[in-house]
Structures are given as C-alpha cells and as structure tokens.
Amino acid sequence: DGGITQSPKYLFRKEGQNVTLSCEQNLNHDAMYWYRQDPGQGLRLIYYSQIVNDFQKGDIAEGYSVSREKKESFPLTVTSAQKNPTAFYLCASSIHQKGTEAFFGQGTRLTVV
Amino acid sequence: GIQVEQSPPDLILQEGANSTLRCNFSDSVNNLQWFHQNPWGQLINLFYIPSGTKQNGRLSATTVATERYSLLYISSSQTTDSGVYFCAVVANFGNEKLTFGTGTRLTIIP
Numbered sequence: 001d002g003g004i005t006q007s008p009k010y011l012f013r014k015e016g017q018n019v020t021l022s023c024e025q026n027l028n029h030d031a032m033y034w035y036r037q038d039p040g041q042g043l044r045l046i047y048y049s050q051i052v053n054d055f056q057k058g059d060i061a062e063g064y065s066v067s068r069e070k071k072e073s074f075p076l077t078v079t080s081a082q083k084n085p086t087a088f089y090l091c092a093s094s095i096h097q098k099g100t101e102a103f104f105g106q107g108t109r110l111t112v113v
Numbered sequence: 114g115i116q117v118e119q120s121p122p123d124l125i126l127q128e129g130a131n132s133t134l135r136c137n138f139s140d141s142v143n144n145l146q147w148f149h150q151n152p153w154g155q156l157i158n159l160f161y162i163p164s165g166t167k168q169n170g171r172l173s174a175t176t177v178a179t180e181r182y183s184l185l186y187i188s189s190s191q192t193t194d195s196g197v198y199f200c201a202v203v204a205n206f207g208n209e210k211l212t213f214g215t216g217t218r219l220t221i222i223p
Binding site: 058109 | 144212
C-alpha cells in the first residue's frame with residue numbers, strides 16, 4: 001500500500017534525552033514536512049524538505065534537527081534543547097512543495113517523563 | 114506570513130443537521146486543503162480546492178480565491194463527522210509552506 005508511515009505511534013522520553021521520530025513514504029514524493037500539534041491547537045511547521053540533501057527551517061525549528069539522505073525518509077530528532085517537547089508530531093509529503101496536495105502520516109505522540 | 118482564520122471555533126449540532134464551516138485567508142493562494150482530524154489524531158484529506166467547487170458525497174467545498182475565502186458544507190451530519198476540521202493554504206508568494214488555521218471543532222449529538 002502506498003502511504004506515509006510514522007513510527008513509533010507513542011514515545012516516552014526522559015528529560016535531557018534526544019529522540020528520533022521516523023517518517024517514511026513510498027509515494028515517490030519530492031517534498032516532506034514535519035509539523036507539531038499541541039492540545040487544542042492547529043499545526044505548526046518545524047522543518048520541510050523539497051529535495052534530497054536539502055531542508056529548511058519552519059516556524060518552530062529551535063530544538064529540532066532533521067536529515068534527508070534518501071527521498072523516502074525524513075527523520076526528525078527532538079533534542080534536549082527543545083524546552084517543551086511533549087506534543088503530537090505529524091509528518092507529511094507532497095509531489096512538489098508549491099501548489100500540490102499534501103498527505104499526512106498517522107502521527108507520533110511524544111511524552112517527556 | 115499569510116494568516117488563516119476559521120469560523121466558528123466550535124459547533125454543536127444534532128444528527129441530521131447541515132453545517133457550514135468557513136476559512137478566510139489574508140493573501141492569494143495556490144493551494145487550499147480541507148482536512149478532518151479524527152479522534153485518533155490522523156488528518157484525513159477532504160478536499161484539495163485552491164479554487165472552484167467540489168463535492169464528495171455529503172461533503173462539498175467552495176473556494177472563492179478572489180475574495181480569499183473557502184467554505185466547507187456538511188449535509189445530513191452523522192456522529193462520525195465529529196472531530197476537528199482544518200483549512201490549510203500555501204501562499205502564492207513568499208515562503209512556500211502549508212499554513213494551517215486553528216480549526217473548527219464539530220460535535221454531532223445523536
């Protein structure tokens with residue numbers, strides 16, 4: 001089946017630890033994105049990538065890092081520098097960035113304990 | 114950057130009722146999407162509609178790009194329609210990111 005797979009679905013992390021969230025797509029899409037959602041809020045863009053080996057910061061990139069070594073993969077690392085990492089994280093992809101439909105994965109719920 | 118406002122923020126309706134959700138945006142766009150976020154958090158694509166009108170079953174959407182708004186219509190509401198509806202846009206100029214509105218929370222009562 002074609003789609004976007006995020007893993008894990010739930011993640012618990014101790015304060016001070018880095019953690020990496022996985023996002024894989026088999027849709028042959030060029031663009032990929034990471035969003036953060038806090039309870040009762042909309043989605044805010046963390047990072048996005050238009051092509052392999054290239055990515056740009058979104059609105060709330062501080063405390064996060066990404067890589068885009070393969071077209072189908074766009075992992076997000078939540079570092080210890082992120083002051084309030086507990087949130088719902090959603091990954092998306094689209095054929096190209098501008099003016100094309102974006103599709104989302106099922107999300108990863110990260111809790112810092 | 115572009116601003117996206119959705120109204121109303123909350124809507125409670127009886128099963129079978131019709132509803133209209135609105136999305137206003139502050140600049141010209143080349144992409145507008147409507148999503149339904151289900152209780153498990155997944156975003157379901159409803160419409161990709163930068164302009165014009167589309168229908169899919171009980172749902173339809175209209176975007177009037179020149180007046181910078183879009184409407185989502187839900188007819189004969191069912192309890193499974195409950196959830197949060199988001200509008201998201203990409204501005205024609207500047208940063209090419211998908212910007213979300215704050216959503217409309219729809220609750221359908223049996």
